[in-house]
Amino acid sequence: MNTINVVIIDDEFIVSETLKSYIEEYTPNLNILSVINKPNDAKEIISKLKPDLIFLDIQMPILNGFELLKSFEEINFDIIFTTAYNNYAIEAFKVNAFDYLLKPINVNELQNTIHRYYLKKKNNPLFQYGQVKSLLEKINTPNKTERITVPEIGGLTILQTSEIICLKSDYGYTDIYCKNGSKITSSKALKHFCSLLKNHPDFYEIGKSGIINLNYISKYYNEGTIILENNIKVSVPRRSRKAFLETLQIQ
Structure with missing residues (x-):
């Protein structure tokens, strides 16, 4: 199985370090390139490192996950959302075939999510590239955090x-x-x-x-x-x- 290069984006240090340790211990085919705790730095780092996959928190101050995605002219990476967000957002993920992890992150859920991701990737290597715009249009960055x-x-x-x-x-x-x-x-x-x-x-x-x-x-x-x-x-x-x-x- 090919190695997947990964970037983690979450403004909460504890959350990002926990996810990093779970990935390193339980998902050996994922290679962590960077852990980003400052959302404003994320676009530059992603553009430089060119990861295959990002774990993206939604609920971040100053620049949330959806706003970060909108800042890219082209999305050439896959996304797994990490979120404590409301059901509306989760339903949008499902409709657009995006994987997500609910906080607090559970090891078994992480492993199951990565397994689903590999299956989708195997069947369609570009399965997410055309879906980000559709997701952002549907989600419209809700302004009422639940x-x-x-x-x-x-x-x-x-x-x-x-x-x-x-x-x-x-x-x-x-x-x-x-x-x-x-x-x-x-x-x-x-x-x-x-x-x-x-x-x-x-x-x-x-x-x-x-x-x-x-x-x-x-x-x-x-x-x-x-x-x-x-x-x-x-x-x-x-x-x-x-x-x-x-x-x-x-x-």
């Missing part, structure tokens, strides 16, 4: 965005308060989640210290205090109050 991957020290948690009440900055970490009363502390700074949720209509950034889910606002006091579900309090900086009140009137 699930997010939350990096923690020692692991990952996948959350439904509808379950998140708010996110608060905590000295380079982020505390995420959930509807069920739990609090998750992420090893990522708040700006990471600002990027992930910037196009989500339910979330609003309160200065540089927090993000709230507008659906969970119970009360607002004129001095700038928001009361959220589970009696969570968030303060709105004076300079941001006018814009926030205008947002509330739109809802």
Whole structure:
């Protein structure tokens, strides 16, 4: 079986290193050329290395996986998506015959996906080249993220965005308060989640210290205090109050 040269693209270091270790241990015919954690660097590296296959995360800040693909004039590599994305995206993958891995990645699923990939490649060496444009037209880069991957020290948690009440900055970490009363502390700074949720209509950034889910606002006091579900309090900086009140009137 011929060696397949691979590039991994995922902004989460832990996720990409886990996938790399699984590939090296369980899929010996894959040769990893590069692991890319900065999406903005991906196009240049791919153009230089010319991999046969990329493992591509969708949900990345600044430049997501679909936007990266759109930046190429010609797609001359195959793609396996790695995602915690919503069902609409997954259905589009299926319709267009793209393989995908759901996070957190499972070794057996990785092996099964690679097996399917080899079978498709054997029967039709160019099976994906004409399908990327069709996929991008169908998917149209959804702007409402339904699930997010939350990096923690020692692991990952996948959350439904509808379950998140708010996110608060905590000295380079982020505390995420959930509807069920739990609090998750992420090893990522708040700006990471600002990027992930910037196009989500339910979330609003309160200065540089927090993000709230507008659906969970119970009360607002004129001095700038928001009361959220589970009696969570968030303060709105004076300079941001006018814009926030205008947002509330739109809802």
